[in-house]
Amino acid sequence: MTDLSQPPSAAQPLECREFAWPTPDLAGYAAAAPIAQSPACRVEGLNGRTLEGRLTAFDPAKGLLQLRMNSQHKPLSLRLDQFRRLELVDALRPVPEPDLPAGSAVVADLPRPLLPFEIEFIGAATWQGSTLSWHEERYGLFLFEPVDDAGTVRRWFVPRPAFTNAEVGVRIGQALVDQDSASPEQIRQALAEQEMMRSRKLGEMLVVRQIIT
Secondary structure (H helix, E strand, O other), X not given: OOOOOOOOOEOOOOOOOOOEEOOOOOOOOOOOEEOOOOOEEEEEEOXXXXXXXXXXXXXXXXXXXXXXXXXXXXXXXXXXXXXXXXXXOOOEOOOOHHHOOOOOOOOOOOOOOOEEEEEEEOOOOOEEEEEOOEEEEOOEEEEEEEOOOOOXXXXXXXXXXXXXXXXXXXXXXXXXXXXOOOOHHHHHHHHHHHHHOOOOOHHHHHHHOOOOO
């Protein structure tokens, strides 16, 4: 397994594939569309080292990406289990109101609630932060970290092999306690039962116990 301390040898370029990078699921952001040709990016390896370059190909469904660094002419091919996270350098901004399609909502003054997230990396410290939205696929998680109050976001991709657990938003147990929908003792009992039946999620266990619907 590569940790980017010794990057793999340069490979021949993959066939260029159009990948529609997800966007925040909020009003004011354009729908997912193919990313710009070879966008600037940063890739953090499993040892914490960061490589900067251009994303020349990205096919996460097949578990591959190619990075062209400034110091090399040919791109490096990386698998999803060879890096911890990927960041697109250019931030994403909401669509200006005059450019919105007919019938779209005016979003300048709409609130954009922040969601806390926590990602437990394998062999590294837990990553905590805030995101405006998230998009999950079987191969990984896309996050949109806020940069300013105008809705500008930094786009991240965390491959599935890099983490053991990811939480986005308020934990369901804490939310139910805060809303008086369940007591701390009921949550503890459901968690204990969940530990014995790891295939079930906490929410399912609370439904089975008829604590929530």
